[in-house]
Amino acid sequence: MTSRTCEPPVPSLSGTVAKASPAPKPHLYPSSLRRSAVFRVRVGGIPLDVLHHEAAHHASFECGGPVExxxxxxxxxSPQPGTFFIRPLVLGIETTLSERRLHFTLPEPRNLQIEVAxxxxxxxxARPFAPATPTGPDVRVFETGRVHxxxxxxxxxxxxxxxxxxxVVRGSIRAxxxxxxxxxxYGILDGGYWVERGDGERRKxxxxxxxxxxxxxxxxxLGPCQWMLVxxxxxxxxxxxxxxxxxxxxxxxxxxVGSRKIRISGCCLHNGDDNIAVKSLSNTSRPDERLPLSPAIKPWTGTVExxxxxxxxxxxxxxxxAMEIGYETTTEVIRDIHFRNIDVLAVHEFGSVFxxxxxxxxCVENVTWDTIxxxxxFDTLIDIRTLKSRWNTDPVRGHVRNVAIRNVRALKSQHNxxxxxSIICGHDAAHPVTGVVFENFELGGRHVANADDLDLVTRHAHDIVFR
Structure with missing residues (x-):
């Protein structure tokens, strides 16, 4: 029989009795996995397993409300901590640092990035309490506490x-x-399997x-991986x-890629390339690991909408x-693509945000970014172009039209x-970019009212509006 600890009720501000939140539930991993030598984390006084990864260390747990x-x-x-951030900054988490310890209250389940110089x-x-593991003949379960x-x-x-x-499941998934x-x-899919135990190559x-x-x-x-989810x-x-x-x-x-009716929400993505990429491409000349599963390789082309x-x-x-359409756009139309309420923690080196x-x-049309x-x-804030590159196969170029970028708050640093x-450029006069609207766009605390405020470079670009 499983015992359960009873917690006392918590008085609410109205004088009635509110139910206390259950204790947080840590995710505990097999002892064979490498732990962090830098961070030790407790939530509600409960220690977490903090795992080491070459790109970032990580820990996870479940909770139903505020947690210390x-x-x-x-x-x-460095003998003492320097600058630190708890991101996304929009959460406004108040933090104290004392004797190499950060203390704060997380008000609800959220994904956080902690940066210490x-x-x-x-x-x-911090995830909501997990639903029960599904059952049935069509359910394949990888049990907790094991490396599979x-x-x-x-x-x-x-x-x-x-x-x-x-x-922890080491391998990849295909359907x-x-x-x-x-x-x-809430478990881990580790793409390092193929590099370490397979053919030595990264796979999707x-x-x-x-x-x-x-x-x-x-x-x-977790990487190392090629495209993470396709x-x-x-x-x-x-x-x-x-x-x-x-x-x-x-x-x-x-x-x-060549897909329709797609909904992506609540994700936290740390990648060495595009976080989100919208494309259309053939992918039949390099079927790679699709080949054993596909009796006839079909291209990933068609309308994206x-x-x-x-x-x-x-x-x-x-x-x-961070949010990309292209480079591969081998189809007639890519349309009705919307990004809403996104926190871009960083775009380093030569990438762009938009x-x-x-x-x-x-024809790429009807694209909106709203509340970003x-x-x-660093390198490029906005990069909207029709162009020819080594990634492309069509003999002719396309068009970009009807783009709206609204309600943006972009911080600046000494590196900007x-x-x-920013760049908005058509390939030539016959293949322009037309109809780009900037509305309520703030850069470094100042309203962007014209192209100069963005350091915007244009060519074969028409109907660019600032509001």
Whole structure:
């Protein structure tokens, strides 16, 4: 019989009795996994397993309400902590630092990034209490407390792959031309399997290939990996609460390729390339690991439309964009793409925050960014172009039209002035960019009223409006 500790009721401000929140539940992992030598974390007085990853250390737990957090820092290379941030900054978490310890209250389940100068990044994933593990003949469960050397997992019609909290699955997941597959749970999918035990090559983490009515929820994906999650020629897919840590070039977060009716929300993505990439491409000349599963390789081309990415956190290093359309745009139309309520923690090196790179024949139209907060960027803030590049195959160029960028708050640093630019350029007079509206755009605390305020470079670009 399982015992349960009874907690006393908590008086509410109104004088009635409110129920106390349950104690937080840590995610505990097998002892074989490498722990952080820098961070020790307690939530509600309960110690967490803090795991080491080359890109960022991480820990996770479940809670139902406010929880006290203490982070002890074993400094490397510096005797005392320096500058620190708890991101996203919009949360406004008040923090004290005393004797190498950070103390703060997390009001609700959220994904946090803790940055301490000179130390590795730390992700603290506070998740709502996990639902019960699903059961049934079409459910494949990877149990908690184990490292599962799975290799290639092939999901069939209606199957669920469930990775329990504290479970680590090493390998990758594929589904081809099926309906109703689901991938979920709070556990880890580790893409390092193929590098360490397979053919020595990085592979894509999850590929849903010509699938319909699919869901990907809550798991933590770790690199080294190529494209982390690929939706190739899919329809009606929901991705919610996905977390990723990877730093390698081409470790795109979520690639939406030739797909329609896509909903992405509540994600926290740390990638070495585009966090979100919207594309259309053939991908038949390099089928890679699709080949054993696909009796006939079909391209990931076709109209891309009705895509909504919302309520998410992005961190980008090495290159690519936080939010990208392109470069591969081999289709007639890419339209109705919407990004809403996004926190961009950083775009480092030569990437951009807002990116459209239309290199093939598509007409890219009706794209909106609304309520975007940017904490750090460097090379390019906005990069909207029709162009020709080494990634493209169509002999003709396309168009970009009807783009709205609204309600943006972008911070500036000493690294921006004289270095950061924005670009809006058509390929030539016949393939322009037309109809770009900036509304309520704030950069470094100042309203952007014209192109000069953005250091904006234009060519074959028309109807650019500032409000």
């Amino acid at each position: 957090v203490e982070i002890e820092i074993e400094m490397t290379g 000179g130390q590795p990044l730390l992700y603290l994933y 050397e799975a290799g290639l997992i092939h999901l069939r019609e209606g199957e669920t792959c469930w990775i329990e909290p504290g479970a 081809y031309h099926v309906d109703g597959v689901r991938i979920g749970g 983490g999850i590929v849903l290939d010509h699938c319909t009515n699919a869901r990907v929820d809550d798991i933590l994906m 939706l190739g020629a899919c329809t009606d897919v929901s991705v919610h609460g996905l977390r990723q840590i990877a730093s390698e070039m081409s470790s795109d977060g979520i690639d939406i 009705d895509v909504v990415v919302s309520d998410s956190v992005f961190y980008n290093i090495n290159g690519g964009s 990116g459209i790179h239309n290199g093939d024949r598509a 907060r940017i904490e750090h960027h 002035d004289g270095y950061t630019v």
